[in-house]
Amino acid sequence: MANERSLILFKPDAVQRRLCGELLSRIEKRGLKIVGLKMLMVTKELSAQHYAEHVEKPFYPLLEEFITSGPVVALVVEGPEAISVMRTMMGSTNGRESDLGTIRGDFGLSRQMNLIHGSDGPEAAAREIPIYFRPEELIEYETTLAGWVC
Numbered sequence: 594m595a596n597e598r599s600l601i602l603f604k605p606d607a608v609q610r611r612l613c614g615e616l617l618s619r620i621e622k623r624g625l626k627i628v629g630l631k632m633l634m635v636t637k638e639l640s641a642q643h644y645a646e647h648v649e650k651p652f653y654p655l656l657e658e659f660i661t662s663g664p665v666v667a668l669v670v671e672g673p674e675a676i677s678v679m680r681t682m683m684g685s686t687n688g689r690e691s692d693l694g695t696i697r698g699d700f701g702l703s704r705q706m707n708l709i710h711g712s713d714g715p716e717a718a719a720r721e722i723p724i725y726f727r728p729e730e731l732i733e734y735e736t737t738l739a740g741w742v743c
Protein backbone atom coordinates (compact mmCIF):
# COMPACT_ATOMS: atom_id res chain seq x y z
CA MET A 594 0.00 0.00 0.00
CA ALA A 595 1.56 3.23 -1.17
CA ASN A 596 1.56 6.36 0.97
CA GLU A 597 0.76 8.98 -1.66
CA ARG A 598 0.25 12.70 -2.09
CA SER A 599 -2.40 14.18 -4.38
CA LEU A 600 -2.96 17.73 -5.64
CA ILE A 601 -6.54 18.80 -4.96
CA LEU A 602 -8.26 21.98 -6.12
CA PHE A 603 -11.56 23.30 -4.87
CA LYS A 604 -12.59 24.91 -8.14
CA PRO A 605 -14.13 28.40 -8.46
CA ASP A 606 -17.68 27.02 -8.23
CA ALA A 607 -16.89 25.43 -4.83
CA VAL A 608 -15.60 28.77 -3.52
CA GLN A 609 -18.54 30.72 -4.98
CA ARG A 610 -21.04 28.25 -3.52
CA ARG A 611 -19.41 28.32 -0.04
CA LEU A 612 -18.74 24.57 -0.23
CA CYS A 613 -15.02 24.63 0.71
CA GLY A 614 -15.73 23.75 4.34
CA GLU A 615 -17.95 20.86 3.30
CA LEU A 616 -15.33 19.47 0.93
CA LEU A 617 -12.45 19.93 3.39
CA SER A 618 -14.54 18.30 6.09
CA ARG A 619 -15.13 15.21 3.96
CA ILE A 620 -11.41 14.91 3.22
CA GLU A 621 -10.44 15.31 6.88
CA LYS A 622 -13.12 12.94 8.15
CA ARG A 623 -11.92 10.29 5.71
CA GLY A 624 -8.56 10.47 7.45
CA LEU A 625 -6.34 12.03 4.84
CA LYS A 626 -3.63 14.39 6.09
CA ILE A 627 -3.57 17.99 4.85
CA VAL A 628 0.09 18.86 4.17
CA GLY A 629 -0.47 22.03 2.10
CA LEU A 630 -3.31 24.54 1.77
CA LYS A 631 -3.71 27.93 0.05
CA MET A 632 -6.14 30.14 -1.87
CA LEU A 633 -5.07 31.58 -5.19
CA MET A 634 -6.21 32.83 -8.58
CA VAL A 635 -5.42 30.49 -11.48
CA THR A 636 -3.97 32.57 -14.32
CA LYS A 637 -4.29 31.59 -17.98
CA GLU A 638 -0.63 30.52 -17.88
CA LEU A 639 -1.18 28.37 -14.81
CA SER A 640 -4.30 26.85 -16.36
CA ALA A 641 -2.37 25.88 -19.50
CA GLN A 642 0.39 24.33 -17.37
CA HIS A 643 -2.01 22.39 -15.16
CA TYR A 644 -4.34 21.27 -17.95
CA ALA A 645 -1.59 20.76 -20.58
CA GLU A 646 -3.24 17.51 -21.72
CA HIS A 647 -6.46 19.42 -22.54
CA VAL A 648 -5.12 22.63 -24.12
CA GLU A 649 -5.83 21.45 -27.67
CA LYS A 650 -9.28 20.02 -26.88
CA PRO A 651 -12.47 21.75 -28.02
CA PHE A 652 -13.66 22.29 -24.45
CA TYR A 653 -10.42 23.98 -23.31
CA PRO A 654 -11.52 27.63 -23.89
CA LEU A 655 -14.53 27.06 -21.62
CA LEU A 656 -12.40 25.21 -19.07
CA GLU A 657 -9.91 28.10 -19.06
CA GLU A 658 -12.69 30.67 -18.64
CA PHE A 659 -14.13 28.67 -15.74
CA ILE A 660 -10.93 27.85 -13.86
CA THR A 661 -9.66 31.46 -14.08
CA SER A 662 -13.05 32.99 -13.13
CA GLY A 663 -12.42 33.27 -9.39
CA PRO A 664 -10.27 32.01 -6.55
CA VAL A 665 -9.54 28.34 -6.02
CA VAL A 666 -8.32 26.54 -2.92
CA ALA A 667 -5.34 24.27 -3.54
CA LEU A 668 -4.43 21.43 -1.19
CA VAL A 669 -1.96 18.62 -1.02
CA VAL A 670 -3.40 15.64 0.80
CA GLU A 671 -1.40 12.64 1.96
CA GLY A 672 -2.34 9.13 2.96
CA PRO A 673 -2.53 5.48 1.94
CA GLU A 674 -3.47 5.39 -1.76
CA ALA A 675 -4.52 9.02 -1.42
CA ILE A 676 -4.77 9.49 -5.20
CA SER A 677 -7.37 6.79 -5.86
CA VAL A 678 -9.12 7.42 -2.52
CA MET A 679 -9.65 11.04 -3.58
CA ARG A 680 -10.76 10.14 -7.12
CA THR A 681 -13.37 7.78 -5.65
CA MET A 682 -14.56 10.44 -3.20
CA MET A 683 -14.82 12.98 -6.05
CA GLY A 684 -16.97 10.84 -8.35
CA SER A 685 -16.92 10.87 -12.13
CA THR A 686 -16.31 14.04 -14.15
CA ASN A 687 -19.95 14.74 -15.00
CA GLY A 688 -21.98 15.48 -11.87
CA ARG A 689 -25.09 14.06 -13.51
CA GLU A 690 -23.38 10.68 -13.82
CA SER A 691 -21.60 10.67 -10.45
CA ASP A 692 -22.79 8.31 -7.75
CA LEU A 693 -24.64 9.70 -4.75
CA GLY A 694 -22.24 9.90 -1.83
CA THR A 695 -19.50 11.37 -3.99
CA ILE A 696 -18.68 15.09 -3.93
CA ARG A 697 -19.67 15.65 -7.56
CA GLY A 698 -22.74 13.38 -7.24
CA ASP A 699 -24.00 15.07 -4.09
CA PHE A 700 -23.46 18.72 -5.08
CA GLY A 701 -23.61 19.15 -8.84
CA LEU A 702 -25.21 18.52 -12.19
CA SER A 703 -22.49 19.97 -14.41
CA ARG A 704 -19.73 18.32 -16.42
CA GLN A 705 -17.59 21.44 -16.26
CA MET A 706 -18.43 23.10 -12.95
CA ASN A 707 -17.69 19.96 -11.02
CA LEU A 708 -16.29 21.49 -7.83
CA ILE A 709 -13.04 19.63 -7.36
CA HIS A 710 -9.87 18.48 -9.11
CA GLY A 711 -7.74 15.58 -7.96
CA SER A 712 -4.58 14.18 -9.52
CA ASP A 713 -5.47 11.14 -11.63
CA GLY A 714 -2.30 9.12 -11.00
CA PRO A 715 1.16 9.20 -9.40
CA GLU A 716 2.78 10.84 -12.44
CA ALA A 717 0.10 13.54 -12.53
CA ALA A 718 0.51 14.19 -8.79
CA ALA A 719 4.30 14.49 -9.15
CA ARG A 720 3.82 16.97 -12.02
CA GLU A 721 0.96 19.00 -10.49
CA ILE A 722 2.08 19.47 -6.88
CA PRO A 723 5.14 21.64 -7.79
CA ILE A 724 2.93 23.77 -10.07
CA TYR A 725 1.02 24.97 -7.00
CA PHE A 726 3.39 24.51 -4.03
CA ARG A 727 7.02 25.26 -3.31
CA PRO A 728 8.68 22.50 -1.25
CA GLU A 729 8.77 24.68 1.89
CA GLU A 730 4.99 25.18 1.66
CA LEU A 731 4.40 21.46 2.28
CA ILE A 732 4.50 20.66 5.98
CA GLU A 733 5.82 17.37 7.31
CA TYR A 734 4.26 16.41 10.62
CA GLU A 735 3.46 13.25 12.54
CA THR A 736 -0.03 11.98 13.22
CA THR A 737 0.14 11.45 16.95
CA LEU A 738 -3.14 9.50 17.15
CA ALA A 739 -1.59 6.63 15.22
CA GLY A 740 -3.83 3.63 14.78
CA TRP A 741 -7.10 5.22 13.67
CA VAL A 742 -5.75 5.72 10.16
CA CYS A 743 -3.43 3.30 8.39
Ligand code: RTP
Pocket residue numbers: 647652655656685686704705706707709710711712713
Ligand atom coordinates in the same frame (compact mmCIF):
# COMPACT_ATOMS: atom_id res chain seq x y z
P1 RTP B 1 -10.03 17.15 -13.18
O1 RTP B 1 -8.87 16.93 -14.14
O2 RTP B 1 -10.43 18.60 -13.06
O3 RTP B 1 -9.79 16.50 -11.84
O4 RTP B 1 -11.32 16.42 -13.77
P2 RTP B 1 -11.42 15.00 -14.47
O5 RTP B 1 -10.09 14.30 -14.43
O6 RTP B 1 -12.58 14.29 -13.86
O7 RTP B 1 -11.80 15.41 -15.94
P3 RTP B 1 -10.86 15.75 -17.19
O8 RTP B 1 -11.29 14.88 -18.33
O9 RTP B 1 -9.42 15.74 -16.81
O10 RTP B 1 -11.31 17.24 -17.53
C1 RTP B 1 -10.76 18.33 -16.82
C2 RTP B 1 -11.87 19.30 -16.48
O11 RTP B 1 -12.30 19.97 -17.68
C3 RTP B 1 -13.69 20.24 -17.58
N1 RTP B 1 -14.35 19.55 -18.69
N2 RTP B 1 -15.24 20.14 -19.46
N3 RTP B 1 -17.21 20.63 -21.44
C4 RTP B 1 -16.58 19.45 -21.44
O12 RTP B 1 -16.78 18.61 -22.26
C5 RTP B 1 -15.60 19.23 -20.36
N4 RTP B 1 -14.96 18.09 -20.18
C6 RTP B 1 -14.16 18.30 -19.12
C7 RTP B 1 -14.16 19.74 -16.23
O13 RTP B 1 -14.07 20.82 -15.29
C8 RTP B 1 -13.14 18.67 -15.93
O14 RTP B 1 -13.08 18.42 -14.55
Ligand code: MG
Pocket residue numbers: 713
Ligand atom coordinates in the same frame (compact mmCIF):
# COMPACT_ATOMS: atom_id res chain seq x y z
MG1 MG C 1 -8.29 15.23 -15.12
